[in-house]
Amino acid sequence: MQTQRTPLVSTTLGTNRELVSFHFGTPGAGEKVYVQASLHADETPAMLTAWQLKRRLATLEAEGRLRGEVVLVPVANPVGLSQHVFGQFLGRFEANSGHNFNRSFPMPAAEALIARVGTAWTGDAQTNTRLLQRAVREMLAESVATNEFESLRLTLVTLAADADVVLDLHCSLEATMHLYTSPASWPDVEPLARYIGANGVLLATDSGGQSFDEIHTLLWNEVRALLGTTPLAAPNIAVTLEHRGQRDVSYDAAQQDADAIVEFLVRRGVIEGEARALPPLLHPATPLAGSEQFVAPAAGVVVYRANVGAFLKAGDPVFDIVDPLTDAVTTVTTKNDGVFYMRRAIRFAYAGAPMGRVSGERAFRTGVLIGA
DSSP: OOEEEEEEOOTTOOOOOEEEEEEEEEEESSSSEEEEEEESTTTTTHHHHHHHHHHHHHHHHTOOBBOOOOEEESSSHHHHTEEEEETOOOOOOTTTOBTTTTOOOOOHHHHHHHHHHGGGGOHHHHHHHHEEEEEEEEHHHTOOSSSHHHHHHHHHHHTTTSSSSEEEEEEEEOSSSEEETTTTTTTHHHHHHHHHHHHHEESSSOOSSOHHHHHHHHHHHHHHHHTTTTOOOOOOOEEEEEEEEOOOOHHHHHHHHHHHHHHHHHHTSSSOOOOOOOOOSSSSSSGGGGEEEEEEESEEEESSOOTTTEEEEOOOEEEEEOOTTTEEEEEEESOOOOEEEOOSSSEEEEEEEEEEEEEOOOOOOOOSSSOO
């Protein structure tokens, strides 16, 4: 294991932060896998899973079982970890700018990357893939970050730019285990969903937020469309894993999730061994555009009528809003058959507050599909 420490641009006088990454295996010996945790710094279950994964990878490397390269960033957001106001985390948004740490990630333009490769494109898909990855690395190396937030994002993208598999570990507020990926990545991601026990799989080519996982697959889609008949290897695989809810921090859950990721890497040949048989897929993948987004119709005390992770039928009650001044009780029901995969953690809601989501088979939403 090699430890790499990348200094971030200092925000002010007398302060310095760094991003720490751990590098396992041998570059170029096989697939490169990039794993990061807690880009939203207050999503700590992901961090514990990454710690368990780090221990497993160190053992596997010592046993000589790595057949590729794994780059692991257990603490992907040291900036957000430092943001506390009256004892509360502000790990989702950067305090100076207000920007979400996992939105609007920068990537070189597809046209510029094609021009960078120039006349070197070949008729071999694997060769072209490596040419494109090298061009991405070169253009990112030419970028200059002007502040700490930009340097964090540039460092993360640079570490992952030439990966064949990108795993971005998160969690939700209160949630069941679920994941987000693209339709193109889904066939390769399905074994991971089975091993990790995903209770929901949400698919979108472009959810509209330029989140960390999507920028990699979107870039390849754009390059592939512009190249036409010039071949590229299979699109790089990217997925966001939601490790339940923010309070679901336990050794058992973290070990289970780390073991599932290891099984996935064994199955891909990144780790030598025989992967265990695939468990059943708990629920079929559904379009992110089919998930029903609940908002509070009024202010009041929230009483959930459905448990997180439950499979609901259209018309089932999801939650009540209780107004203790007027005695009004407003019940919200679902229009979808699907999994109640995440919900709000605070039990008081203002009118219009986001309250939770139920997956659905039929796509009906358009535009930006993810929240702030």
